Amino acid sequence: MLCVVLVVAGITMATWTTGVTSRDNVFATGDLDLIIRNEGSWVWDEHVHATWSATNMYPGQDLGMGAVHFINSGSFEGQSFDLAVSNTSTVADMDKFIEITHMQYENGKGHNMLDGHHLHDVNLNGWIDLDDLESQPQLALSAPSTTGALYMRYRFHPDAGNQFQAASVTADFTFTLHQ
């Protein structure tokens, strides 16, 4: 019995081990961090308001140019960029009479969104408008390299009838940057 115990103890004591540690191996994610500002403002945020707005519009009125600017301040570049619009009209179809007369997406290279390859006259009223933009979100545009912008000029179409007096359209523009 004693012999057995001694043998077991001997085996245990004879097996040496040693350990080393590679510490603090950190696997940290980067991020996409898109922020925007209105033209003429220096405040960058995730939300801006009233980039494009007009009061007291009348048929045929040119409502000028407005723009939002983007910065991807994250740690890696985005690969694609989406633009989507949601409209709410107090009188049905009023968004069809907010005509987009110029739309330019800048991401290091200029993209004319009215070049016939991006926005189309889906509602077949003869011009490109907010309703067309709502029904065809602009998906998978090339992402802003670091900075970018969207410029839009618009007018209240001359054919807007009396039913659109004292009415309004509210549009929300959503911009999505993808990895």
Next chain:
Amino acid sequence: MSKKILLSILVIVVAIGLVGVGTYALWSVKVTSEDNVFASGDLEATVAGGPITVDGMYPGGYGDYTFTVTNAADSAVKTSGLSMTGLFVNNNVPGSPGLLSDVLWVTSVTVDGGANKLPGGNKICLSAFNGTDYLDLGAVTLNPGDSADVVVTIEMDINAEGNMNESVTGDITFQLAQ
């Protein structure tokens, strides 16, 4: 179940899992430009001078009636056109041979003292107005808050033979256009 079948199921499950991983690995970030409001104004008008009441008309008698049409101060736009129409109802005496509105002639319509706006200067009887078709009074520019005086001259036909103690009532509508 054979090993091959089990292996196939395992491969499919792994493949589905990889697709799922691929989908969820894509990151995105959203920003919004909200509350872009496109609000229209309106065009409002008022008219002063009516209703007119003419008593004691007689064949050959006439009168000038002035209506002041105003582009309301809070209208969104100036106007570039003015037109008018009317719709009248005869209050006939039973047995009367004709309608009073057939013998009441609009002989002149002027705006702010200008030329007669009747086409060719030709007079029109009140019954010719149907409440729908408008008489063009020309390019009248009124900024919001501005007014124009429209003078309508009405004459009873000198050859009218009946229509004693009758009357015509109705509405005269003016339309301002952007």
